[in-house]
Amino acid sequence: MSKVFMAFLLGLFAFFLFMFIGETGMSRLGDVAGLIVAFILMAAYFFICQFLLSRGNPDAYRKDWPVMLALDAILLVALFFMILAERREVVLSQGLGILIFCCGATFAGAVAASIAARRKAKRL
Numbered sequence: 001m002s003k004v005f006m007a008f009l010l011g012l013f014a015f016f017l018f019m020f021i022g023e024t025g026m027s028r029l030g031d032v033a034g035l036i037v038a039f040i041l042m043a044a045y046f047f048i049c050q051f052l053l054s055r056g057n058p059d060a061y062r063k064d065w066p067v068m069l070a071l072d073a074i075l076l077v078a079l080f081f082m083i084l085a086e087r088r089e090v091v092l093s094q095g096l097g098i099l100i101f102c103c104g105a106t107f108a109g110a111v112a113a114s115i116a117a118r119r120k121a122k123r124l
Contacts, residue, residue, distance in 0.1 A: 003053050007070035010049045015074045018042050039097045043105035046071065050109030051116075058117040061110040068106050075102045 018038055025034030053067050054060035069076075075098055082095050 003064075003067045004070045007049070007053055007067045008073060010053075011071045011074045014042070014045055014049075014071075015078060017045070018075075035094065035097060039101045042098070043101040046102055046105040047109040047112070050106045051113045054110045054113035056113075056117050056120075058114055058121060060114045060117070061107060064110050068110060072102050072106055 018041070021041055022034065022038040025037045028034070029037060049071060050064075050068060053071070054064045057064060079095050079098050082098075083091050086095075
């Protein structure tokens with residue numbers, strides 16, 4: 001299975017997972033605390049997924065853009081529709097968090113994979 005397709009499936013799973021986590025967290029912890037928990041879990045999920053998809057590639061943060069975009073594609077499309085349909089306050093509170101934590105953690109995972117691959121290559 002190609003990395004891009006696998007990344008897309010992981011992103012699709014993330015969409016449903018974080019819809020559930022966000023709704024559950026917001027109903028049990030309150031709006032702000034639920035969003036914070038959901039964003040932290042989202043960042044950890046995307047970081048780990050991208051790290052595992054890019055491991056062994058010393059230039060992952062420069063060359064794995066198709067994989068990174070496939071991983072983030074579902075949430076970026078959801079963000080686009082959120083911008084079209086939701087109020088400005090909702091977009092700023094949820095949409096900005098999705099963008100920063102989703103894309104930022106994905107890029108950070110690729111950078112971490114690059115660093116790990118370079119260190120491993122130096123040891124060998």
